[in-house]
Amino acid sequence: MAKALELRNITKRYPLVLANDRISLDVGWGEVLAIVGENGAGKSTLMKIVYGLVKPDQGEIIVEGVPVHVTSPRDAIAKGIGMVHQHFMLVEPFTVLENVILGSEPGSPAQIDLARARTEVEALNKELGFNLDLDAKIEDLAVGLQQRVEILKAIYRKARILILDEPTAVLTPQEAEELFEFLRKFVQQGNAAIFISHKLAEVIRVSDRTTVIRDGKVVGTVNTKDTSVEELARMMVGREVILTVQKTPKTPGEVMLEVEGLVAQSHNPKHSLKGISFQVRAGEVVGIAGVEGNGQTELVEALTGLRPYLGKVRYGGQELPQKARAVREWGLSHIPEDRNQRGLVLDFSTRENCILGDHYRKPYTIMGFLEADNIEQHARMVVENFDVRPRSTELAGRRYSGGNAQKIIVGRELSRDPRVLIAAQPTRGVDIGAIEFIHEQIIAARDRGLAVLLVSADLNEVRSLSDRILVMFEGRIMGELKAEEATEERLGLLMAGIRA
Ligand SMILES: Nc1ncnc2c1ncn2[C@@H]1O[C@H](COP(=O)(O)OP(=O)(O)OP(=O)(O)O)[C@@H](O)[C@H]1O
Ligand SMILES: [Mg+2]
Known part of the structure; x- marks a missing residue:
C-alpha cells in the first residue's frame, strides 16, 4: 500500500542557512511520525512546505503514491493535509462554530446553510469526544480547547494527514494526555499524523517512528519503541545531554x-x-x-x-x-x-x-x-x-x-x-x-x-x-x-x- 505522505529530497535555502537539505521521509496510514531536532534544525520549514506556505527550491511531495504540487494551504487541504500551528490561527471574537466553518461554509456564498453546518460540526464534535460548546467565543476558551477547535477545523475539512507543530508546548499535562488519546484514535482509524515536539518523553509516548533532523539534514529514523529519551537527545544534539539541573543549596540574602x-x-x-x-x-x-x-x-x-x-x-x-x-x-x-x-x-x-x-x-x-x-x-x-x-x-x-x-x-x-x-x-x-x-x-x-x-x-x-x-x-x-x-x-x- 502506498504511504500516506512521502517527501523526497526537499531542499530550501534561506539567505543565511540551508534550512532543509535534501530531506526525505515518509509516514504511513495508521502511523504517528514524530520529527525532532534542535531549534533551527528545519522542522517548521519542512512542514510549511508540505502545507503550501513555503515554496521549496527542490524536491517532491507524494501523497498516496501520487506526486502533487502544493502551492497554498488550499491545495494542501484538497489533498487531505491539515495543519495545527503552534500559534493558533483562530478569530478570537468569533464562536467555535464560526471558526470551524470559516472559509468552507456549506450552502451558497449568498446564503450560508448554518443549520446544516451546525449539525455536521456537532456530529464531528461528538464523534471526536471534544465536548466543545459551539457557541462559545474563542477568546473565552482555555488554550487546550482552542487547540481542539483547530483540530476540529482541520477534520471538518476532511484532513486525513494531520500535522501538529509543537502542539503540547502550551498544554497542561492533562490536556496533552487528551490530545495523545485523540491522536492514537485518529491514526487507528486509518489516518496519519506528524507530530513535532521538544518534549522527548511525549514523542516516545505517542509516536510509532521518529525522524531526527540536524542542521537541515535527516540524521536517522528510528522505531520509537526501540529508542530512549537519551538516545534521541544524543542524535539531535550530537553529544550527551545532562537532563538534571546541578544546583547547590544557598542561603538567600536580603x-x-x-x-x-x-x-x-x-x-x-x-x-x-x-x-x-x-x-x-x-x-x-x-x-x-x-x-x-x-x-x-x-x-x-x-x-x-x-x-x-x-x-x-x-x-x-x-x-x-x-x-x-x-x-x-x-x-x-x-x-x-x-x-x-x-x-x-x-x-x-x-x-x-x-x-x-x-x-x-x-x-x-x-x-x-x-x-x-x-x-x-x-x-x-x-x-x-x-x-x-x-x-x-x-x-x-x-x-x-x-x-x-x-x-x-x-x-x-x-x-x-x-x-x-x-x-x-x-x-x-x-x-x-x-x-x-x-x-x-x-x-x-x-x-x-x-x-x-x-x-x-x-x-x-x-x-x-x-x-x-x-x-x-x-x-x-x-x-x-x-x-x-x-x-x-x-x-x-x-x-x-x-x-x-
Ligand atoms: N523566512 C525566513 N527567512 C530567513 N531564514 C528563515 C526564514 N524562516 C526560517 N528561517 C531559518 O531557517 C532555519 C530553520 O528554521 P525552522 O523554523 O524550520 O526551525 P525549527 O526546526 O522549526 O526550529 P524550532 O524548534 O526552534 O521551532 C532557521 O535557521 C531559521 O532562522
Ligand atoms: Mg519550529
Whole structure:
C-alpha cells in the first residue's frame, strides 16, 4: 500500500542557512511520525512546505503514491493535509462554530446553510469526544480547547494527514494526555499524523517512528519503541545531554522583591489577583506553579509595570511607579511568556532586539545619539554567549526559529545584570540542549545573587530550578512548598485548589 505522505529530497535555502537539505521521509496510514531536532534544525520549514506556505527550491511531495504540487494551504487541504500551528490561527471574537466553518461554509456564498453546518460540526464534535460548546467565543476558551477547535477545523475539512507543530508546548499535562488519546484514535482509524515536539518523553509516548533532523539534514529514523529519551537527545544534539539541573543549596540574602496584598483586575474574574503576598530574596529562585490561567499572567504583568494594581510591591525595599520603564531602570529583567507580542519586535533586527527596553540609555545612546558600535558589540555578545543561530546581528525577529527567538530574549534579559529576574515560561519551545543551557544560566545568576521569580507550566522545570514553590489557584496562593517536599502529588492537589 502506498504511504500516506512521502517527501523526497526537499531542499530550501534561506539567505543565511540551508534550512532543509535534501530531506526525505515518509509516514504511513495508521502511523504517528514524530520529527525532532534542535531549534533551527528545519522542522517548521519542512512542514510549511508540505502545507503550501513555503515554496521549496527542490524536491517532491507524494501523497498516496501520487506526486502533487502544493502551492497554498488550499491545495494542501484538497489533498487531505491539515495543519495545527503552534500559534493558533483562530478569530478570537468569533464562536467555535464560526471558526470551524470559516472559509468552507456549506450552502451558497449568498446564503450560508448554518443549520446544516451546525449539525455536521456537532456530529464531528461528538464523534471526536471534544465536548466543545459551539457557541462559545474563542477568546473565552482555555488554550487546550482552542487547540481542539483547530483540530476540529482541520477534520471538518476532511484532513486525513494531520500535522501538529509543537502542539503540547502550551498544554497542561492533562490536556496533552487528551490530545495523545485523540491522536492514537485518529491514526487507528486509518489516518496519519506528524507530530513535532521538544518534549522527548511525549514523542516516545505517542509516536510509532521518529525522524531526527540536524542542521537541515535527516540524521536517522528510528522505531520509537526501540529508542530512549537519551538516545534521541544524543542524535539531535550530537553529544550527551545532562537532563538534571546541578544546583547547590544557598542561603538567600536580603529581600529583593516584596509583594503585599496585591490585587489586580482581569477581564476574566478567575484570573484576577485577590490579595497575593510573598517575598523573593537575593540568591533564591521562587517558583510559581499552577495551571495556566489562574492569575500567573496578571501577576507577572503587575510586577513588571504592565498592569495596574492595588497593594504594595517593593523592589529592594522601595516602592516604584507602576511603570515598565521605572522597574526596568531599577534592575528588573523580564522574560515574557508571549515572545512574539512582548519579547521581540518582529520587524527589528537582532541588533535592535538585543537592546529593547534599554535602547535610550548608556552605552547604547549617549547624548541623544545611538552608538552603533556599542549596539553591534552587545548584540554579538548575546548571539555568541547564548548560541543564537544563525550567528547574525541583522536578521529580522520573525525570521528566527521559535527556540532561537527565545534565546535572544533570555540572553538580552540576563546580560543586563539585573537584580530581579521574572521569567515566564523561559524554555517554552526550546530544544533539550538549549533548556540545559538556559537552566545553567539561571542557576549561575542565582548563585551570583540574583533574585528569580520563575513562572512555568512545566512542573519538572519548576521543581528542578526552584528553592521554594508557591502554587497559584484562581488568583490566590494556595500554598508554599520547599523544593524537596514538592512531590508531583502535593503540587497537583494544590494546583487543583485542594489544601491538604
Ligand atoms: N523566512 C525566513 N527567512 C530567513 N531564514 C528563515 C526564514 N524562516 C526560517 N528561517 C531559518 O531557517 C532555519 C530553520 O528554521 P525552522 O523554523 O524550520 O526551525 P525549527 O526546526 O522549526 O526550529 P524550532 O524548534 O526552534 O521551532 C532557521 O535557521 C531559521 O532562522
Ligand atoms: Mg519550529
